[in-house]
């Protein structure tokens with residue numbers, strides 16, 4: 001039987017509503033409008049189907065880690081990096097992507113942080129939407145989507161949720177809390193911690209935990225975001241001409257990195273000094 005449609009929430013949606021602390025000036029609500037409300041328009045769909053360079057690097061890095069652990073012997077090979085690079089068909093990527101991903105693969109081969117761990121799940125990174133987790137909050141039902149990169153089990157039974165990062169962005173603890181909530185719903189009898197590991201800088205965050213009352217607070221916040229998002233979508237469907245009021249633009253230097261700058265009417269607005 002097909003799963004009934006439900007409103008949803010995810011870390012990605014939360015991020016599209018509210019940026020991490022310190023990145024407020026980069027935030028543009030109109031991106032959520034393009035991504036979620038206008039995603040079926042051919043021009044928008046084509047842009048959404050094209051990975052940016054950071055997205056492509058993140059995807060290939062995750063796939064690389066997956067390939068190092070798919071074959072238990074590959075990590076022992078002296079040419080393991082070359083083998084994984086071939087599997088990833090890196091030669092078909094741009095020079096900048098090849099360079100950064102090779103560096104990530106070399107880092108990981110020298111310091112394979114999952115080696116010897118009891119890995120419960122390890123994502124390839126290109127699986128698409130994860131299984132939805134049903135949440136009921138004050139008579140409101142929504143699906144939580146949590147695209148977890150890796151879960152391994154610590155020696156004493158604690159589940160460790162690990163999120164791989166690339167680039168220079170700081171870790172956003174909200175992502176860890178969404179994953180801890182997901183783990184609490186999927187594995188209610190096991191304690192869990194979450195952490196971030198940057199495959200380029202090799203920086204591993206401290207483990208992050210959440211109390212039951214913190215998880216409840218995040219659940220309420222996700223329900224609120226999900227409801228607000230549905231309201232915005234309904235407003236847009238009812239009055240498409242109100243797009244820029246429902247999803248206000250924030251033009252500026254951030255437009256240079258925005259996937260929608262080729263179709264956004266605000267992208268060329270001059271930034272005041």
Ligand code: SF4
Nearest residue numbers: 028249255258264267
């Ligand atoms: S181009 Fe600029 S204003 Fe337009 S959606 Fe992107 S960041 Fe927002």
